[in-house]
Amino acid sequence: MIEVILFYAHAVFFVYIFAKNYVEQNTTSAFLSTIFVIIIFTVGWTFSAFVIGFFIPDDGVTRILTKAAFSLGLLTLLELIFYKFYFAKSTVRKQMV
Numbered sequence: 001m002i003e004v005i006l007f008y009a010h011a012v013f014f015v016y017i018f019a020k021n022y023v024e025q026n027t028t029s030a031f032l033s034t035i036f037v038i039i040i041f042t043v044g045w046t047f048s049a050f051v052i053g054f055f056i057p058d059d060g061v062t063r064i065l066t067k068a069a070f071s072l073g074l075l076t077l078l079e080l081i082f083y084k085f086y087f088a089k090s091t092v093r094k095q096m097v
Contacts, residue, residue, distance in 0.1 A: 001064060002064065002065070002066075002069040002072070002073070003066070003068050003069055003072055006069075006072040006073065006075075006076055007072075009076065010041055010076075013037065014034055014037060014038065017030075017033050017034055017037050017087075018030045018031070018033070018034045021033045021034075037083075040079065040082070041075070041079070044075045044078065044079065045071060045072065045075050048071040048072070048074040048075040048078070049067070049068070049071040051071075051074070052067060052070045052071040052074060053067065055070075056070050
């Protein structure tokens with residue numbers, strides 16, 4: 001169940017990034033940003049599953065807290081930190097002359 005919620009959150013984020021870039025820039029930028037986020041997701045999930053594998057057994061802790069749930073949780077946490085800085089708008093301050 002945790003995996004489904006995290007997958008759904010990622011799907012919503014993919015649509016959000018596509019729509020944001022489509023409105024602010026153009027179609028090509030929207031597709032490229034979405035593909036970038038999908039690549040980060042797939043590579044990040046593979047890496048986080050590898051790291052979590054050292055601490056959590058393949059069966060998981062319980063039926064709900066599986067190895068996949070922990071790895072997706074770690075991935076989501078790391079993505080939140082990364083995307084906060086990557087997609088943050090850089091504001092230009094006006095200098096008073």
